[in-house]
Amino acid sequence: RYFRMPDSAIRIGFISPHSHNFCEQCNRVRVTAQGRLLLCLGQEHSVDLRAVLRERPGDGEALRAAIVAAMARKPRGHDFDLARRPQILRFMSHTGG
Known part of the structure; x- marks a missing residue:
């Protein structure tokens, strides 16, 4: 959700999956600084x-194939479960985005 600051060109965005479910339209993945492709903010996958x-340096097709295969595992809808234990503890500074 985006908000504009009054009398300013500044726009601020908030990710609020519990109160404003956006998952069905989500087309985002994130790559961490450690090289992990995160498919959903609400999961550890x-x-x-x-x-x-490292295994296939310079092989762009191997990288592309890994990303395409990963996308098949991306949830198709809302999958944030507040009752799930243990809860995911991942700070956005580690997540990237």
């Missing part, structure tokens, strides 16, 4: 792209 890059 990820793919180690760094391993692909």
Whole structure:
């Protein structure tokens, strides 16, 4: 959700998946500084792209194939579960985005 500051060109965005469910329209993934491709903010599922890059240096097709295969695992809808234990503890500074 985006908000504009009055009398300013500044726009601020908030990710609020519990109160404003956006998951069905989500087309985003994130790559962490450690090279993991995160498929959903509400899950721990990820793919180690760094391993692909190290195993097949310079092979863009191997990297592309790993990303395409990962996208098949991306949730198609809202999957944030507040009752799930343990809760995901991942700070946005580690998540990237």
